[in-house]
Amino acid sequence: xxxxxxxxxxxxxxxDPEVLISERKIRARVRTLAExxxxxxxxxxxxxxxxxxxxxxxxxxxxxRELTIPRxxxxxxxxxxxxxxxxxGAVRLVMDVRGNIEGKHVLIVEDIVDTGHTxxxxxxxxxxxxxxxxxxxxxxxxxxxxxxxxxxxxxxFDIPDKWxxxxxxxxxxxxxxxxxxxxxxxxx
Ligand code: PRP
Numbered sequence: 001x002x003x004x005x006x007x008x009x010x011x012x013x014x015x016d017p018e019v020l021i022s023e024r025k026i027r028a029r030v031r032t033l034a035e036x037x038x039x040x041x042x043x044x045x046x047x048x049x050x051x052x053x054x055x056x057x058x059x060x061x062x063x064x065r066e067l068t069i070p071r072x073x074x075x076x077x078x079x080x081x082x083x084x085x086x087x088x089g090a091v092r093l094v095m096d097v098r099g100n101i102e103g104k105h106v107l108i109v110e111d112i113v114d115t116g117h118t119x120x121x122x123x124x125x126x127x128x129x130x131x132x133x134x135x136x137x138x139x140x141x142x143x144x145x146x147x148x149x150x151x152x153x154x155x156x157f158d159i160p161d162k163w164x165x166x167x168x169x170x171x172x173x174x175x176x177x178x179x180x181x182x183x184x185x186x187x188x
Contacts, residue, residue, distance in 0.1 A: 017182025034066030055111035058168040091121035
């Protein structure tokens, strides 16, 4: 989470982000994930995709359109507690899903898993709604930064511990709409 790493957000970057994962690679991986998910849920009535705002919005849009199974879209929003330089790991629910997910298959869709606290919280929170199952999907994961052991059932890419932007990911709300995932070096 942004607040965990940087206390100042004035100068974002002096140049274009360096490409870490190209648009072509993302597209191919999203299609592969969608094929796997479609196969795994082919016998279910409906899959509820729960996008975690804001970062997942582009990934969710592309992934959901590649699926070949019945699906509906929900969104959820959270924020983390902690001061500007250190996260306590505690997560607070800002907006819950609107629909009733009781008895449904649920897939949480995240842009990034960093420490894992958000995903761990969301699994528990959504589980309390009585769904038939809860699984997880994330485009990228920083394994080096993991603080909790949380399973990602459908993972796009493992990435190094760099600040990444694009394809939904931001730095100080900038660069979310880049078509690729890039690396920036925020100024001190
Ligand atoms: C990002 C991401 C996850 C969370 C992961 O959200 O979308 O929800 O951080 O971090 P964690 O694994 O350390 O818990 P962010 O707070 O950047 O908000 P945003 O999606 O609105 O940009």
